[in-house]
Amino acid sequence: MNDTVKKFADEAKTRTEALTADFNAKAKEAMSKTSKFAEEAVEFNKANVEALVESGKIAAKGIETLGQExxxxxxxxxxxxxxxxxxxxxxxxxxxFFKLYAENSKKAFDAAVAQTSKTSELVVKLTNDSFAPISNRVSVITSKMKAA
Incomplete structure (x- = not known):
């Protein structure tokens, strides 16, 4: 009976050690995944902030150009x-007088139309350029969501 108890104790010890080793391995794997996920989240958010800052810089420069224009x-x-x-x-x-008035009015109108067109083009370019960094981040987010 002594051998039976010893055999049972040895088997229990072996099983316990195996379970403990398995638990430790799974815990380390989970910690590794959690750590990797946290690092990816930090990098992801850092890239988002950088995109917002870049967008702000582009917008500020574009607004300055509009003001100068x-x-x-x-x-x-x-x-x-x-x-x-x-x-x-x-x-x-x-x-x-009326002939000169008509000529000056036409010149002023043509200049206003040309300036409006130029300003519209600048605003469209500014909008596209300033949202490009954010749009790129949205593309990254979308591709990561599709991959997940």
Missing amino acids: GVTYARKSFEDTTAALKGYTAVKTPAD
Whole structure:
């Protein structure tokens, strides 16, 4: 009976050691996966923040360009208006006045349309450029979700 008890104790010890080793291996694997997931999450969020910062920089530069464009247009409009007013001083007849008025109005209208078109193009470019980093991150997120 002593051998039976010893054999049972040895088997129990072996099973316990095997279970403990298996538990430790699975715990280490789980910790490794958790650690890897945490590292990936940190990198992922870091990339998201970098995309937002880059987007902000692009937007700020684009807004600066729009502001400069507005100032340039305002200066040109002022110069054109000043030149037009000087032209009115040389008018001799009402017919000449209305002819000059029509010419100046057409020039001003054409300039306004051209500036509006240019500004629209700049705004579209600014919008596309500033959202590009965010759009790229959305693509990464989408591909990771599809892969998961």
